[in-house]
Amino acid sequence: MPPPPEFSALLLDIEGTITSISFVKDQLFPYAYDHVERYLQEHFEDDGLQGIVSDLRGLAKEQSLLDPDQVRIVRDDKAGAIEDLVHNVRHWINTDKKLTAMKALQGLIWEEAYRRGDVKGHLYPDVFPVLELLCKRSPPTPIYIYSSGSVHAQKLLFTHSINGDITGKLSGYFDTNVGLKGEAESYKSICRQIGRDASEVLFLTDVEAEARAANEAGLQVRLVVRQGNAPLSEEAKKDFTVIHTLDDII
Ligand SMILES: CSCCC(=O)C(=O)COP(=O)(O)O
Numbered sequence: 746m747p748p749p750p751e752f753s754a755l756l757l758d759i760e761g762t763i764t765s766i767s768f769v770k771d772q773l774f775p776y777a778y779d780h781v782e783r784y785l786q787e788h789f790e791d792d793g794l795q796g797i798v799s800d801l802r803g804l805a806k807e808q809s810l811l812d813p814d815q816v817r818i819v820r821d822d823k824a825g826a827i828e829d830l831v832h833n834v835r836h837w838i839n840t841d842k843k844l845t846a847m848k849a850l851q852g853l854i855w856e857e858a859y860r861r862g863d864v865k866g867h868l869y870p871d872v873f874p875v876l877e878l879l880c881k882r883s884p885p886t887p888i889y890i891y892s893s894g895s896v897h898a899q900k901l902l903f904t905h906s907i908n909g910d911i912t913g914k915l916s917g918y919f920d921t922n923v924g925l926k927g928e929a930e931s932y933k934s935i936c937r938q939i940g941r942d943a944s945e946v947l948f949l950t951d952v953e954a955e956a957r958a959a960n961e962a963g964l965q966v967r968l969v970v971r972q973g974n975a976p977l978s979e980e981a982k983k984d985f986t987v988i989h990t991l992d993d994i995i
């Protein structure tokens with residue numbers, strides 16, 4: 746195993762990296778799938794939701810060009826709109842689409858689940874101790890999150906995690922409003938916003954395309970392997986250092 750990297754800031758993916766894919770796929774996504782219709786019926790007139798509904802209408806038009814058999818143009822009447830939105834959102838959940846507006850709606854739905862105690866945010870056992878250690882360094886190493894899940898959903902996961910509220914260990918959050926995770930410019934923008942040279946930032950992810958985009962932007966990268974993750978390609982294993990625990994970065 747190569748020596749631990751030297752970095753002044755840590756950028757973390759969530760699903761497949763510090764949180765199990767199973768938690769997202771087997772708890773969060775099914776919860777959103779099961780509750781999306783009720784949530785829309787109960788909150789349709791809420792200001793916050795109306796903005797997301799407007800974004801989902803635009804998204805449906807774009808996606809219907811790519812996926813005409815599945816994606817519906819959202820009708821104007823409330824009942825018709827809800828029926829079409831539910832159809833689209835459930836299709837996008839089933840196909841694991843990382844669409845910003847859909848992720849925003851998921852975050853609103855998951856908020857109820859967390860607040861009711863129906864779910865607790867999963868973290869692998871090696872994660873919290875390493876976050877604590879990095880925060881105790883002098884100076885502390887700031888820790889940021891970059892996930893396809895909305896910033897709202899990220900904060901919910903870390904506020905209601907199995908280690909309790911760990912948001913005090915985190916310095917900032919980014920979602921796909923900064924850019925898609927497969928694009929190098931997204932990581933350059935994050936480094937600008939956190940005021941760090943890319944070479945000082947270590948990014949951990951389970952996804953090869955994200956690792957390549959971050960590497961292209963000049964960040965240090967480790968590919969994380971966790972039980973249940975998709976297997977890495979031979980190319981990825983050749984091109985990147987692979988770790989199995991956050992203990993390997995300290
Ligand atoms: C913030 S918990 C929900 C995560 C989510 O919706 C998702 O798609 C995970 O993507 P990531 O970029 O964290 O692998």
Ligand SMILES: [Mg+2]
Pocket residue numbers: 758759760761762950951952
């Ligand atoms: Mg991931």
